[in-house]
Amino acid sequence: MAQAMTDTEAPPGVPATAPPPVRNRRRRPAPYLxxxxxxxxxLLGLGYPLVRQVAMxxxxxxxxxxxxxxxxxxxxxxxxxxxLSDPTTWAVIARSVVFCFAAASLTLVIGMGVAxxxxxxxxxxxxxLQVSMLAAWATPLIASLTVWNxxxxxxxxxxxxxxxxxxxxxxxxxSWLANPWTFFLVAGVIVVWMSVPFVAFSLYxxxxxxxxxxxxxxxxDGASRTQRFRHIIVPTIRPVxxxxxxxxxxxxxxxxxxxxxxxxxxxxxxxxNLLGTYLYQLGIAQSEYGVASAVAMxxxxxxxxxxxxxxxxxxxxxxxS
Amino acid sequence: xxxxxTRTRRRPGRTLLSTLAIVIAAVxxxxxYWMVNSSFQTLGRLRSPEPAWLPFGGDTSPDAYGRVADAxxxxxxxxxxxVTLLAVGAGLVFAFLAALAISRFRIRGKTAFIVxxxxxxxxxxxxxxxxxYKMLSGWGLFNTVAGLTLLYLAMILPFTIWMLRGxxxxxxxxxxxxxxxxxxxxxxxxxxxxxxxLAPGLVASGVYxxxxxxxxxxxxxxxxxxxxxxxxLWLQGMTTVSNQAIDWPAVMAGATLVAIPVIGLFMFVQxxxxxxxxxxxxxx
Numbered sequence: 001m002a003q004a005m006t007d008t009e010a011p012p013g014v015p016a017t018a019p020p021p022v023r024n025r026r027r028r029p030a031p032y033l034x035x036x037x038x039x040x041x042x043l044l045g046l047g048y049p050l051v052r053q054v055a056m057x058x059x060x061x062x063x064x065x066x067x068x069x070x071x072x073x074x075x076x077x078x079x080x081x082x083x084l085s086d087p088t089t090w091a092v093i094a095r096s097v098v099f100c101f102a103a104a105s106l107t108l109v110i111g112m113g114v115a116x117x118x119x120x121x122x123x124x125x126x127x128x129l130q131v132s133m134l135a136a137w138a139t140p141l142i143a144s145l146t147v148w149n150x151x152x153x154x155x156x157x158x159x160x161x162x163x164x165x166x167x168x169x170x171x172x173x174x175s176w177l178a179n180p181w182t183f184f185l186v187a188g189v190i191v192v193w194m195s196v197p198f199v200a201f202s203l204y205x206x207x208x209x210x211x212x213x214x215x216x217x218x219x220x221d222g223a224s225r226t227q228r229f230r231h232i233i234v235p236t237i238r239p240v241x242x243x244x245x246x247x248x249x250x251x252x253x254x255x256x257x258x259x260x261x262x263x264x265x266x267x268x269x270x271x272x273n274l275l276g277t278y279l280y281q282l283g284i285a286q287s288e289y290g291v292a293s294a295v296a297m298x299x300x301x302x303x304x305x306x307x308x309x310x311x312x313x314x315x316x317x318x319x320x321s
Numbered sequence: 322x323x324x325x326x327t328r329t330r331r332r333p334g335r336t337l338l339s340t341l342a343i344v345i346a347a348v349x350x351x352x353x354y355w356m357v358n359s360s361f362q363t364l365g366r367l368r369s370p371e372p373a374w375l376p377f378g379g380d381t382s383p384d385a386y387g388r389v390a391d392a393x394x395x396x397x398x399x400x401x402x403x404v405t406l407l408a409v410g411a412g413l414v415f416a417f418l419a420a421l422a423i424s425r426f427r428i429r430g431k432t433a434f435i436v437x438x439x440x441x442x443x444x445x446x447x448x449x450x451x452x453x454y455k456m457l458s459g460w461g462l463f464n465t466v467a468g469l470t471l472l473y474l475a476m477i478l479p480f481t482i483w484m485l486r487g488x489x490x491x492x493x494x495x496x497x498x499x500x501x502x503x504x505x506x507x508x509x510x511x512x513x514x515x516x517x518x519l520a521p522g523l524v525a526s527g528v529y530x531x532x533x534x535x536x537x538x539x540x541x542x543x544x545x546x547x548x549x550x551x552x553x554l555w556l557q558g559m560t561t562v563s564n565q566a567i568d569w570p571a572v573m574a575g576a577t578l579v580a581i582p583v584i585g586l587f588m589f590v591q592x593x594x595x596x597x598x599x600x601x602x603x604x605x
Contacts, residue, residue, distance in 0.1 A: 304443060
């Protein structure tokens, strides 16, 4: 009994204000050790390549340097000057940005429409719509690309067959991928088709947060459909809407696999390159590592610039909680 | 659960809207249907002027599946499974430890770590693959399982940590503390109380990571030799333009084989995630 009593007193030599044991436990190095595997992997797989990429973008680094017949020399901003004074780069950047915004806005408009539609239809119709959207969403990218390539096939594709059937005789045997304009049309259709389900489901989930009573009250007060949409629905779903918009822009800026696949299936590489495939062509196919790294940095800065505002607002939430 | 059936009134435009929804559903499902349908047609039938609409009757057959499941398919399958399972397994363990550290302990540099995780998620793979390729070549890891696994692991880690952190934070620490008051060690309290509650979160993040690795194309294109292909690249190889007479039924059979397990897995997580969210909402 006496023993137990003394145990609860402060041990000799330790000030009475010593932190309670639980606190003490939290100061041990164990929590930091828990972070080591994740941090080590990120440093190895992403951190080191990133640093190296930044360094390489300021170096003369081609095949000669790769095989050690010449030393990679520091050349300052020469790579950047080279790519930014090349009209090809600007054409690629412009094409990427236009494609990205066109695909992203079309996706958002259709996704919003589908989400609103899901709210105002019968349960059976909604279920059918949701299952078909889910199937499209879940289909692996490569399988989607393959089947769309088949749908747009020059000779046996259903799209050409349908167009001929409804009166566009000139579309018989039309090669969609050979012309850059229709190439991007096909790419856009694929990107929108595969992105709409995510947007529609996210916005539909957000729409369930819109208070039904407020909508009805507004309707009773004579607010039109558009007014209710603009002043009640949009403000409520704004957080989800902005994150979906941001993700869409980031994703549509990096459509490497889609473009690479369609180029392989018959597109003209030089006329259909977007940032990702341009990088691939410069860096992997032509081994111009230095120049390609500079293009990669431009792409990285473009992405970070677009997402900066979002990251900052997320951090503000983080601090608040 | 308060919004059960408050809107049962019939609106005149509703039938029209439902019809529109069915049309949209048909457009979105059509490519998936067409993939399965074409895989059961014969090559001759697919090359006739009139499309074949049904995957049964007439001269349909599952022969294409036999043609497509050759040695190259199984090689690709083996490579994809190895890399994906290794990356997801290690990813779950690493991410779980990290999530535990940032949501259960007070550590210095926590905000910095979260910022890094957030920013890393925004970095497009395309902006790094040049130096990743050079790094792996330099270490003799080009075209190896270890090299690709490392890159996939780094690819899925940020999001997995982010997701698991939410799940860990969702289990109140008071539950563990109560068990510790009752005499459990911290370790035991965690593994008997918190860990079982995290199982759905681990499954969901695991499947999500699996899908990301399984479908990955960019890095697999860059750091693997064309003779050593993952499943997506194997499928892509069947339709390159140099391949003059494309065997479309076989290609579609390949696409179906790649897609169906993934669609099943996806639907499975989707329902898990929704039920997890619902139960979370009910428990407040």
